[in-house]
Amino acid sequence: MIKVRTALISVYDKEGLEDFARGLAELGIRILSTGGTYSRLVDANIPVTSVSEVTGFPEILRGRVKSLHPKIHGGILACRETPQDMEDLARHGIDPIDLVVVNLYPFEATVSRPDVTMDEARENIDIGGPAMIRAAAKNFPHVAVVVSPSRYQAVLEALRRDGGIPASLSLELAVEAFQRTAAHDSHIVAFLAKQVGEPELFPAKLNLQLDKVAELRYGENSHQRAAFYREATLSLPSLAAARQLQGKPLSFNNINDASAALEILLEYDEPTAVAVKHTNPCGIASAPQIEDAYTWAKEADPVSIFGGIVALNRPVDKGLAALLTEIFLEVIIAPAFTEAALEVLAAKPNLRLLEIPIDGKRGAYLDYKRIPGGLLVQEADTQLLGDAPRVVTSKEPTAVEWEDLLFAWRAVKHVKSNAIVVAKGKRTLGVGAGQMNRITAAQLALKQAGDEARGAVLASDAFFPFPDVVEAAASAGIGAIIQPGGSLRDEDSIKAANEAGISMLFTGMRHFKH
Numbered sequence: 001m002i003k004v005r006t007a008l009i010s011v012y013d014k015e016g017l018e019d020f021a022r023g024l025a026e027l028g029i030r031i032l033s034t035g036g037t038y039s040r041l042v043d044a045n046i047p048v049t050s051v052s053e054v055t056g057f058p059e060i061l062r063g064r065v066k067s068l069h070p071k072i073h074g075g076i077l078a079c080r081e082t083p084q085d086m087e088d089l090a091r092h093g094i095d096p097i098d099l100v101v102v103n104l105y106p107f108e109a110t111v112s113r114p115d116v117t118m119d120e121a122r123e124n125i126d127i128g129g130p131a132m133i134r135a136a137a138k139n140f141p142h143v144a145v146v147v148s149p150s151r152y153q154a155v156l157e158a159l160r161r162d163g164g165i166p167a168s169l170s171l172e173l174a175v176e177a178f179q180r181t182a183a184h185d186s187h188i189v190a191f192l193a194k195q196v197g198e199p200e201l202f203p204a205k206l207n208l209q210l211d212k213v214a215e216l217r218y219g220e221n222s223h224q225r226a227a228f229y230r231e232a233t234l235s236l237p238s239l240a241a242a243r244q245l246q247g248k249p250l251s252f253n254n255i256n257d258a259s260a261a262l263e264i265l266l267e268y269d270e271p272t273a274v275a276v277k278h279t280n281p282c283g284i285a286s287a288p289q290i291e292d293a294y295t296w297a298k299e300a301d302p303v304s305i306f307g308g309i310v311a312l313n314r315p316v317d318k319g320l321a322a323l324l325t326e327i328f329l330e331v332i333i334a335p336a337f338t339e340a341a342l343e344v345l346a347a348k349p350n351l352r353l354l355e356i357p358i359d360g361k362r363g364a365y366l367d368y369k370r371i372p373g374g375l376l377v378q379e380a381d382t383q384l385l386g387d388a389p390r391v392v393t394s395k396e397p398t399a400v401e402w403e404d405l406l407f408a409w410r411a412v413k414h415v416k417s418n419a420i421v422v423a424k425g426k427r428t429l430g431v432g433a434g435q436m437n438r439i440t441a442a443q444l445a446l447k448q449a450g451d452e453a454r455g456a457v458l459a460s461d462a463f464f465p466f467p468d469v470v471e472a473a474a475s476a477g478i479g480a481i482i483q484p485g486g487s488l489r490d491e492d493s494i495k496a497a498n499e500a501g502i503s504m505l506f507t508g509m510r511h512f513k514h
Contacts, residue, residue, distance in 0.1 A: 001164040002144050006075070007099035008032045008051070008132070009041075010067065012106065013149060018044045020101075020152040027159055032097070034066045035059065054095075067128045076100060076135040080142045099155075099165070100136035101146045104129045104184050108232065111191045118195070125188055130181045140174035141167065147180045183209045183232060202377065213240070219252045226252045237266065237358045245337060246345060247352030254309070258331050258354060260414065261311035265333070266358065267384070267410040268313065273297040277308040280434070284411045285427035290314040294323060296427040301448065309333070313358055316341045325351075335359070384410065386508030392485065392494050395503040401457055401480040405505060408459035409482050413511040417461055420445040420469070422478070424456035438462070442469045446476045455479050462510040463487040467496035474500030484510040 007029050009021060017040060021031055025047050033041055034051045041048040051067055052058050059066040067073075075097035078085040089096060105126040110116055136145035144165040146155055151173065158165050186207035193203055210229035219226035228250070230240040239259040244250070250258070261276040268286055273294040275283040283300030287293040290312055298305050310324065311333040321341035324332055331352045337345070345353060369376040389405075391397065397405060408423040415421060416434035420441040423429060430448035432441030438460065446453050454477030463486045464470065470493045473481060481497065485506030497504045 002170055003164045004029050004098040006030045006097050008097050009101040010034045010037050011103045013103045015149040016152050021046045023156045073135055076143055077139055099144050100132050102129050102132050103147050108187045133177045133181055137174040137177035140170045144170045145173050145177045147177050216252050242354040242356045245353040245355055248350050254331055257309045261309045264414045265311040265313050271314050274311040275305045275308050277304045280416055283428055291320050300428045318344055321345050389505040389507050392506050393497045393504045397480045397503040404457045405480055405482040408457050412459040412461045417512045417514055419461040421459045422449040422453055422456050429456055439468045442472050453477055464493045467492040470496040
């Protein structure tokens, strides 16, 4: 148990400061402080002693040097059970400091501004704060450290209830403290590395800073533990920015599937609905009205959509809400829900409703794939086409086919490889996903499309190593094909397409999604 007689408070974020300090003062705890924190406490009529009075030295260099002094760090670092340490304190007239309350300059927020200058960034590199935090955290058996206002209440409750801070709580606080200073340093490194030409996407040392949003009931399966983390510097639009309006807590699979649905949705500008099951789209449709887009997406695969995720890029009104309640869904994503829609959807209280802003465009970001003992890192697949798609057959696509080909290409990009999508009228008719060979993926998509495949288009996420997919497409009545090209046997596929009267485009860019 740490008996707190003296506390040092020096905070940039002054949320809850006065109430916390007043609570310490009422317990008879002496408070030391600096700069703006000292002034705030004085103005609030809370008893406080200036650090300069303790050190006998004024703040200098515009406040850059104020707590870096033996009378402060000696009081923090002394081990109370070590006689030599306590003799040193007595010899030099240093009082022990039992509680350190410090939070840091907002470096991360400062450098996230596009117009930030180097001088502004440098001024927000905290020195004294991390020094005090690390000193206190190192000496956690004797000194408690608080780096977030969210911990004020727990510390006051412990002091009032137990007369001190339990060792277990002090260790928790120390862990949080080191996490905070590590994050601060990580962002400094990332910012400064850019200035010296360190690769922005693939630095020599990769530091990831993630904040835990929630512990989940379980992972992909009930025997796996899981949690959800958010990037410290969030890139929008993102599921991590979602506001849940209704429903049970999100599960691991809900989050994974919903994120996949959002990624697909962002490919389309016109009113579009996306239905996802197990991270693969089972229905995508665009239409002049969002209600029609949803209906067509549902009809694309009415079996798979059951228990799935639906993402919409237009607000949900009362009429659309009524349609959405006709089947069992796990999650609905939209940029907004009207009050009337929420009243309708409230009839299914377990249905999760996520409001996500989708009008922003992301910049470049990294995609991570974990392997035991390592991490694969790549640029996210944010591009759609290489050069302008070129027609490689004697037959040109019609204007309507061009629209459907580009629609299908956006869709197939997000289907697990090997991937084939059959579409017509800006809606998917069949999806073949995650197969070990391309012809099986094509057969699945064409079988699902059935008779509607006649006059439809087909998209493939990668080239055709053999003409078999073109031959299967011809047998089903497909009118046009879009694929990357680049196979040694491209001419075989082109010949098969010409013989069948199918137009075919090469994009020059593949979209594997393993």
